[in-house]
Amino acid sequence: MPGERDRELVESDRPSKKAKVSANGSAPEDNPYLAHMYAGGSLPSAAKSSRYGGSAGQDHFAGLTRHTTTTEQAQKLEDGPLNPFTGETLSDTYFKILKKRRDLPVHAQRDEFLKLYQDNQILVFVGETGSGKTTQIPQFVLYDDLPHTTGKKVACTQPRRVAAMSVAKRVADEMDVVLGEEVGYNIRFENNTSSKTILQYMTDGMLLREAMNDPDLHRYSCIILDEAHERTLATDILMGLLKDVAKRRPDLKIVVMSATLDAQKFQRYFGVEENKFNAPLLAVPGRTHPVEIFYTPEPEKDYVEAALRTVLQIHGTEPEGDILLFLTGEEEIEDACKRLRLEGDEMQREQDCGPLKVYALYGTLPPHQQQKIFEPAPPPAREGGRPGRKVVVSTNIAETSLTIDGIVYVVDPGFSKQKVYNPRIRVESLLVSPISKASAQQRAGRAGRTRPGKCFRLYTEKAFKTELIDQTYPEILKSNLASTVLELKKLGIDDLVHFDFMDPPAPETMMRALEELNYLACLDDDGELTHMGRSASEYPLDPALAVMLIASAEFRCPSEILSITALLSVPQIFMRPNHRRKEADQAKQLFAHPDGDHLTMLNAFHAYKGQDPGSAQKWCQENYLSYRSLSSADNVRNQLRVIMEKQGIDMESTSYEDRNYYNNIRQALCAGFFMQVAKKTAQGKGYITVKDNQDVLLHPSTVLGQENEWLVYNEFVLTTKNYIRTVTSVKPEWLLENAPIYYDIDSFPKGEVRTGLQRTMEKLARKQKQDRRRG
């Protein structure tokens, strides 16, 4: 009975203390990540014959003892003529690359690195950009760790997929092996590794997922956390976890790599525990060109105006070289580009300046347009004229994710959009805020990649020194932690309050997350993981979405909820190009469902799936739908479906002809999103959120009018006004039935919501009475 689901899970699924076997809840034999350790006997010996010394079966590492090797020994092996890992003859390209590798700054400190690596379990390594740390350190480790003799691997984590892929490719080339064999990468949707793999680049999130099934990370002999200074949620949790794993697994080595000198913080973090780990720090300089920094003498009141003025001034007076300007968002950037183009043309006409080519760059731009920024600067307009110049106006995507060579001038107004989380109303929003000193440095560095450059900071030197914070707040302090807490529980961390976070989140944020998970029946009243919680943790989703997916079987609509969940996990599928808004809105109306946006998205997805694969892309374009988002939703959907099937969830949906088809879906939405509900206010056009009592408006993108009394919403967006976005109308009975604990009338303050719920309860009671009389 759907109506009893909540209570049932909370009460009957509380794990008995006896039943709790291991910290992660799964026996190692069932663990998919450890399968290689049990399949057909012991892998290490098998690995030796297949990996060790290649076809000839000769051990090219003979005479070397693990964790006592020297640079000299490693270099001798690297010098060939045979590849010690494959036994093949090394290629000419290999030697060409080897020569360049030996010139990298890290190389000068290989001895020092090896010594510290061998003498310590945990090591912190600081290498600035251009030091070669990401490609070289893992190779230094390989020649000392000799992973092929232990059957274990070396892992190197990256915050971004593209980085994991491209670095793996580079290192495979450097080692003269085929990508996916000895060197591979593992990212969501793509595991390019094999049984031969000894070095694996992967996303930090992927390693965290693995840890949830194998908390001791038995597959690895060494874990390198790269770009730790970026402090992603996954890196932060992995650091806390690895600190613990290190105690349980003395054979595991950990290298934490960071680009900033803030690495002392990492060192302290790994060093405190009874001095068990010394976590020494090794720093290697980078190789970049000097960048001259200029500040404004007075604060600027309008940073966009100041930025445009500065760009044009550079164009008019500075020698050849491209410009990178940092602004905060799409609209601001497009607007700035328009104005720069106009002014640039005018300068060319009136002052005989070189031509100015302006490019916008931000994340939601389609890839082919992002690629355009790599076009070279335009040539002089006429023979002997002044050289042309390229200006890229970008969000902070150009700060870390994308590197543009040839930038000589950086204009930094000192702002970016940053996420802020308000635990009181459980809302994440984006705010234009001053950047950190570290960000400012990173931005300036972008000017010195190919030759000496200049950075114009549109704030005073005093402001830089006294007003900017040192580092941007780590992700963990800016996020809703519901899924993080669920992950930690699954990782076997029982005492979250005392979990050793590098930066502990606010207690209120933790409390909110625990409360949310309790309402979702993922944690019981003692904070223990329930059966539902354990199931939900298997999905790479927000807990509310995971719970909705699991509950969908009860409402006979798993297939539809699967699609909706996937659609909610990808960027917006409805496109709205600036000058074709009207056409786009009309196209969307074709898919509109009277009950709301979730169902509208589902209609569009079904229509997309009905297309011929060969013409789907064209069809999307004609209908103002994002092909990229839809096909990525399809990918996500498949991944989620596999997990559902593995959990034995009944995947049968009611047929489309059934009169309850859409009602079932709307009820299932309530099962996950009962905490994101708004009720229409009495006096007209506004809505009010249930429990938090926030006044909100329907986002103008919705297909719904103002007539619906109760809505579930996917998102609360705080911009000029408070909006709820992606909404579907529901019946209040469904809320009371599906989440009786959350909708306990007595917990509501007196007001419209309470009165509305009260009326619904009375209605339900009357109906029950009638039914009884009739029955």
Next chain:
DNA sequence: GAGCACTGC
């Protein structure tokens, strides 16, 4: 009648 900084599973 309005946006969507950026990542990741």
